[in-house]
Amino acid sequence: MVILMIFVGIEVIGRVPSVLHTPLMSGANAIHGVVIIGAIIVMGKAEEGNLIALILGFLAVFLGTLNVVGGFVVTDRMLEMFKKKK
Amino acid sequence: MLSNPASARNGNLVAAVGMFVAILGTIFLYEENGQKLGNYTWIFAALFIGSVAGTLMAKRVQMTAMPEMVSLFNGMGGACAALISVIEFRHLVHSSDAASLDQTSLLIIMLGLIIGSVSFAGSVIAWGKLNGSIKDFAFKGQHIINIILLLLTLFIAAHIVINLPIELELYFYAAVVLALVYGIFFVLPIGGADMPVVISLLNSFTGVAAACGGFLYDNKVMLTGGILVGAAGTLLTILMCKAMNRSLQNVLIGSFGGGATTGGSAQTGGTYKEVTLSDAAVVMSYANKVMIVPGYGLAVAQAQHVCHELEKTLEAKGVEVKYAIHPVAGRMPGHMNVLLAEADVSYEKLLEMEQANEEFKNTDVVLILGANDVVNPAAKSDPSSPIYGMPILEVEEAKHVIVNKRSMKPGYAGIENQLFFQPKTSMLFGDAKKALQDLLAEVRNL
Numbered sequence: 001m002v003i004l005m006i007f008v009g010i011e012v013i014g015r016v017p018s019v020l021h022t023p024l025m026s027g028a029n030a031i032h033g034v035v036i037i038g039a040i041i042v043m044g045k046a047e048e049g050n051l052i053a054l055i056l057g058f059l060a061v062f063l064g065t066l067n068v069v070g071g072f073v074v075t076d077r078m079l080e081m082f083k084k085k086k
Numbered sequence: 087m088l089s090n091p092a093s094a095r096n097g098n099l100v101a102a103v104g105m106f107v108a109i110l111g112t113i114f115l116y117e118e119n120g121q122k123l124g125n126y127t128w129i130f131a132a133l134f135i136g137s138v139a140g141t142l143m144a145k146r147v148q149m150t151a152m153p154e155m156v157s158l159f160n161g162m163g164g165a166c167a168a169l170i171s172v173i174e175f176r177h178l179v180h181s182s183d184a185a186s187l188d189q190t191s192l193l194i195i196m197l198g199l200i201i202g203s204v205s206f207a208g209s210v211i212a213w214g215k216l217n218g219s220i221k222d223f224a225f226k227g228q229h230i231i232n233i234i235l236l237l238l239t240l241f242i243a244a245h246i247v248i249n250l251p252i253e254l255e256l257y258f259y260a261a262v263v264l265a266l267v268y269g270i271f272f273v274l275p276i277g278g279a280d281m282p283v284v285i286s287l288l289n290s291f292t293g294v295a296a297a298c299g300g301f302l303y304d305n306k307v308m309l310t311g312g313i314l315v316g317a318a319g320t321l322l323t324i325l326m327c328k329a330m331n332r333s334l335q336n337v338l339i340g341s342f343g344g345g346a347t348t349g350g351s352a353q354t355g356g357t358y359k360e361v362t363l364s365d366a367a368v369v370m371s372y373a374n375k376v377m378i379v380p381g382y383g384l385a386v387a388q389a390q391h392v393c394h395e396l397e398k399t400l401e402a403k404g405v406e407v408k409y410a411i412h413p414v415a416g417r418m419p420g421h422m423n424v425l426l427a428e429a430d431v432s433y434e435k436l437l438e439m440e441q442a443n444e445e446f447k448n449t450d451v452v453l454i455l456g457a458n459d460v461v462n463p464a465a466k467s468d469p470s471s472p473i474y475g476m477p478i479l480e481v482e483e484a485k486h487v488i489v490n491k492r493s494m495k496p497g498y499a500g501i502e503n504q505l506f507f508q509p510k511t512s513m514l515f516g517d518a519k520k521a522l523q524d525l526l527a528e529v530r531n532l
Contacts, residue, residue, distance in 0.1 A: 022421065036166060045121075
């Protein structure tokens with residue numbers, strides 16, 4: 001599974017022209033925002049009274065969301081630049 | 087879908103939708119020992135606030151500040167991974183006694199913590215460097231200290247996992263601090279022009295940190311995403327280094343810097359010629375072929391739209407105008423492409439370095455807009471130069487070279503550029519936007 005993913009990662013990058021390297025970096029950035037799922041799990045498992053876990057969890061989900069949402073919007077803006085001109 | 091600029095945008099959208107589905111799926115469907123996730127209010131609140139903040143930040147930022155945004159968001163992901171480790175560690179420590187702590191989980195937690203923290207701290211520093219608030223800072227023996235910091239962090243992590251000492255928590259938080267400091271010192275001495283490579287590397291780090299989370303929860307989505315980015319990010323970093331013809335090691339250890347290294351031993355200096363606006367206008371308007379070499383100066387002056395105007399005006403006069411894009415012109419690969427695309431320049435006019443180098447000998451005038459190191463002949467001729475070996479745009483092959491800069495001050499590499507003193511070259515001083523506007527006015531008058 002790990003090997004497969006490494007292979008896929010390398011294949012995907014290999015096909016991308018260098019002019020797309022920066023949007024690619026931005027896209028990859030958004031994708032590792034998937035770490036937010038771990039934050040959601042950790043938050044969801046925290047007990048009601050455990051304030052520290054809740055606060056840290058809240059912070060983690062918030063930061064993860066910034067990564068995901070910010071990442072996809074920035075990538076979209078970069079790629080918008082490549083629209084065919086009228 | 088990702089290999090073509092036109093369809094890449096859809097690829098991005100697909101990925102975003104996938105992420106959205108994964109998030110909702112986790113919230114509502116995740117189960118551990120029959121127990122679903124709780125604290126929905128907190129979760130949705132954080133998601134909502136994060137989405138609003140992320141969207142606002144991403145939409146408002148200027149195109150030229152994109153790399154630093156990528157770095158900032160990368161740091162957020164790293165911090166998220168590190169926090170997950172902190173919470174899980176606390177949970178682990180408080181719910182079981184010392185003797186029965188699961189060492190595999192501890193190992194994954196420590197890895198996620200260290201990698202996430204280094205990525206977070208490093209990314210914040212990279213963000214600061216790119217927006218100019220943090221200067222390059224290097225001191226003697228820094229690299230030894232960096233290595234010591236790293237080894238110490240890893241040693242403590244190993245101690246925690248293998249020996250399960252009584253003062254577990256103390257060591258844990260020490261590791262957090264050390265990892266953060268290492269992240270800072272790792273990025274601090276690296277020059278601003280090398281930041282994109284560093285950001286790409288930190289990007290892959292965060293990917294690996296995310297994968298650690300995936301291992302911890304045996305979550306396929308996190309594992310997939312994390313490893314994909316870890317691998318892709320590493321390859322991209324290597325590709326970027328190749329474009330600069332420098333090894334990754336060189337980028338991380340060497341620092342360009344105005345004071346730290348002095349330029350090569352070649353003869354530099356001499357006299358340079360200035361060209362008047364009207365002469366520049368004439369030579370460009372009556373040329374058959376003009377090549378524009380954009381650089382960071384164009385981005386700083388936000389002069390890309392005026393540049394496009396000049397291009398159109400010249401083409402209306404029968405001049406063939408193309409752009410020569412060096413892979414590391416500007417502050418990130420593709421920086422110039424994005425800048426010019428924003429100004430509606432057709433991307434067929436943008437030539438990659440190899441193509442451009444073949445066409446310079448047939449070019450009458452080269453107009454260099456705020457580019458410096460990418461056209462510095464020392465890269466070919468002076469082995470002691472910090473940029474030696476980097477492939478450059480061979481503008482000297484053309485008949486005339488006009489260089490637009492604000493002053494004679496050196497560019498990012500901090501070295502003199504012999505091109506400016508060569509007989510075919512003349513200087514056109516001024517801010518790129520103003521210079522182009524004035525030049526455009528002159529050309530229109532002809």
